[in-house]
Amino acid sequence: MSIEAIIFYLLCVDSIGANLVAMFGQKWYLKHFRLISRIFPPAKGWALYYLILTLLIGWLTMKAGLL
Numbered sequence: 319m320s321i322e323a324i325i326f327y328l329l330c331v332d333s334i335g336a337n338l339v340a341m342f343g344q345k346w347y348l349k350h351f352r353l354i355s356r357i358f359p360p361a362k363g364w365a366l367y368y369l370i371l372t373l374l375i376g377w378l379t380m381k382a383g384l385l
Contacts, residue, residue, distance in 0.1 A: 322384040326376050333365070333372040340365035 339347050340360045348355045379385050 320384060322379050326372075326379055326385065329372045330376065333369040336365045337369050 340362045344360045347360050376385065
């Protein structure tokens with residue numbers, strides 16, 4: 319497995335986790351990560367944008383033959 323594939327899969331897991339927190343776990347995130355939530359608030363729009371960019375990167379690396 320190449321380093322590009324590993325990085326893509328890590329980004330994919332992170333972006334899915336960010337979307338789950340933004341959609342369903344905002345109260346939990348704000349309660350348990352007070353300091354981080356001040357810097358990185360759970361926003362649905364940014365999380366969705368992050369997921370789209372991650373999938374675009376995966377599609378481009380797959381098209382280039384790296385995945």
